[in-house]
Amino acid sequence: MLTRILLLLIVLCLPVPGAYAEQTSGRDLRVIVVGGNSNYPPYQFLDKSGQPAGYIVDLTRAIARVMGLQVEIRLGDFGKILKELDRGDIDILEGLSYSEARAKEYDFSTPHSIIVQAIFARKGTPAVKSLEELKGKKVLVHRGGGMHGYLQERHYDPDLVLTDSPRETLQQLAAGQCDYAVVALLPAMYIIREEKLTNLVPVATNVAPQRYYCYAVKKGNAELVAQMNEGLSILKKTGEFNQIYDKWIGVLEPQRTSWVTVAKYAALVVIPLSLILAATVFWSYSLRRQVAQRTESLSNALAELQRNQQQLVQADKMAALGILVSGVAHEINNPTGIILMNMPTLKKIFRDAERILDRYQEEEGEFTLGGIRYQRVRQEVPLILDEMQDGAQRIKKTVEDLKNFARKDDEARKELLDFNHVVQTAVRLVDVATRKSTNNFSASYADGLPQVFGNEQRLEQVVVNLVMNAGQALPDPTRAIALQTSYDAATGRVMLTVRDEGTGISPEHLKHLTDPFFTTKRESGGTGLGLSISANIIKDHGGEISFDSSLGKGTTVTLALPAAVAGSEHGQ
Template sequence: MHIALCGLGRYTLQAIFLLLLFLNKAAAIPHLDENIIHIGGDHYYPPYEFINQDGVADGYNVELTLAIAEVMGMKVDIRLGDWSAMRKNLDEGKLDVLQGIIYSGKRTAEYHFSPPHAIVHQSIFARKGESKAATLAELRDKEVIVQRGGIMHDHLVQDNVQAQLILVDTHAAALRLLAAGKHDYALVANLPGLYLGRELKLSNITPVGQPFSPQRYGYAVTKGNEALLARFSEGLAILKKTGRHQEIYDKWLGDLTVTGWPWKKIGLVTALISFMLLLILGGIVIWNRVLAREVANRAAELDRQHKQLIQADKMSSLGILVAGVAHEVNNPCSLLLLNLPVLKEAYQDIEELLETQYHEHGDFYLAGLPYSRMRTEIPAMLDDMLTSANRIRRIVDDLRDFARKGPTELNEVVDLNQVVATVIRLVDNTLRQSSHHIKTHYAQGVPCFYGNAQRIEQVIINLIVNACQALTSVEQSISIKTDYDIQSKELRLEVIDQGCGIEPQHLSRLKDPFFTTKREQGGIGLGLSVSASIVQEHGGQLNYESELGKGTHATLFLPTIKEPGCE
């Protein structure tokens, strides 16, 4: 009996110990308040985000996030820590959003990105007086310091640079190691590198090359959390339109964008120019006049480009705005589509009673009008309303598909005929207002192509809208047709108009960014340039033929992926 009780006591103590251990682990699991959005960032990435001397999260990203939370009415909790740990927390659902992460094609497999709120340049830093490196290829067999889990770490691994990587947790640690004479190079973001070099007084290091083009920097969430990302994107668009985003940007990043100029060299060049001006004193009056005219022209050009960039920024948030409008229109439209069939059935049920009343007692008033008139008009009105509601739903769906951001990979199997039909529905009103003679022809049995349907929609919309704008009379025609060339195995879309045509000297510039002959009508010259870029991504061609006063013939070529008979 004593042995049994001892055994029972031992098992009871074990059970209590396991229970306490479980409760302790449960208590250690962080609780995420569903009403608070938990946002992560790097604890030492100035001036974008860092923990200041008071132990509080600070920097450009932090202030921007708080401003977005204010205009969108969100509660946020900003947590800054080791960058690689922050990315892991986002992947594991312990964070909802990363407030500053660089976009890359590979990262889109894991995350969804907002429109960028900053542009980041990456620089190779080296000690002054030592060998320079301007490209990744020059880092081969070198010791390169890079932040663990950062975009440069990703690129060095993916591109197989074959450098010896020295991984650190922060940019500051990378620059300190380099300044101390250890390793060959540090690969860090340019602004944080300049900021930290100034703050830490690291006077013996300098940027020697920028191996990458500017990179987009913004908010990101994991797959499936796009609704939350849309709120941040909408808030960012509001801040940009009100000018508050620019104020925050200038406060944190404005000074650094103008630092680092070689003032001694500039002074020397200025002295030489002044000496040369003294030698050519006789022509200084003419020179000043030419220079003043050039400055005025350049100022006007810069002002125009500034307006164009503002317009481009507005277009970047178009998808968010259209998605919101589509949602608001679909709600009442769905109510109409739900209730109209019920009303139609209700009227059919009481129609017999109304007819009996009409035949036995004569005409009477219904909704203030004689029933003899309403008996035929009510069914027709209900049918028209139902048809119109379905048309609204179809148009809204097309707009939402057009505005939705597509994947970066061109891996969709696309039917060109379907894309053209969708575009024609989208621009139906513009076509009907521009011409009374719209001709369409869809080649039968054409093959598909690999690509992105929404991007090709954008190209076709630009071509058709340009054709409409070229017409000077509604009696002039527009022809839209698809075809397939068996020999070259290419799909072909032709958009032909009888409009005003294009001057020969302008034909070669149609694909140039910001070139337009419609400046007075509000054109900014980005449509055909963007279209050409999209077509090039798909491995196709976009050609134009035009005769002044007779019209323009635009042809889109796309490579196919299989023989006719698209599945």
């Protein structure tokens, strides 16, 4: 026994290799090492003095301050930084695009940015509207970036010309190396301004699914992610988040040409010779045209960024809704499942008990159960059991509808759908709100409706929005809402009409209903995004949405989707 104890003490005194490496690495365990990309302005980059700077860098420092954390920000080549995170040399990345594949290896915070991809070209180059039109053309793209992987998955490899950074991508495009480049919109606009690449313009935006930019840690470091989320929440509530955003994003607001500058140049070129005067007028006209084009490009980029910021807030809310629905659904489904499982047994027990109770009544006469006469119990208990079973099934169906509606679907997969089923699911989701708005709701579903090709959750979102808008337009519950599906064989389209007897929409507002952020309900919390998003969803499905309204009489919304054609993948 004594020998065993001595051996155990010797083993405990031996140095542990991993612990020694931790101590001798020279790293302060109280400092959180934050990694990032050194060449991705304005999010994160090294300034002229070699110090970390940018939108996310300032955001990280602000979170560290409000959460009482000590951080060391380390920026470098993104590929090397990612490997350091995997090795454990750094604790967290400032910016990593979320994807389902990456979510298997890393834990992500709530998004702090949205990355929008765009196609850039030199002025005068034939415009393109989508990535599909780039096939067969040489395209510049940043090696290892999000769009590099995205284009590789879609077999663009033979057409790609790889660079080491977004800055190099735009510099080569400006120098005429290729005709087109695919770059994140905001970094590209920042680099174009800083490098004075005035011959470059964005020719198409939102050409790929939006990528959510988050803090990321290796799987299992949930505590650090929670601290970053809490810090982001505090900054948003105090307004400091918006101040940091405006500091870096606000610099892209278009700058107007000073009239003093224009007058100065005019005075310098005005000379007696009419020929020189004519040449000067022509030059001035050309200069103004270039300024107008640049201003329009920057204005469009700024509007796109503001719209994406609003969608980021909504995406955060929907992510929270998905988590809540999933948790609540689990708690509701368990007792509902017990009810549905036990109800057939209760029905059998009551049927068997009926014979015994009938004999008892014949022998003893009328009696009561629970204060109710037996004859009434015999009539009503089977009905009560059926109602309980039907109610439990309705609860289960409603929970499933909510889970499907809140389910995250980043890739927006499309498939053949029964449009009547889509509309009926949406109607069930808003049933409570509809009954509060009107006592006169009707729905008519056409028989034999052709299938449509689309994404179920997104089409449900559109129908929910239309029915909710109709209910909000009613001045009192006596007014009606009527919903109807149909098929127009002449145009090959599946139709949905939603009619309300509400207050109607004035003619000057009617043409702006699908404009982003336009709303007539601002005082009641309207954002103006519902119909804009719905219109974009229907357009993405190859359909149309139209409005007809009269003040005081109501509004009719007509939604048309192409019916799926046999043998066609896209149903068009």
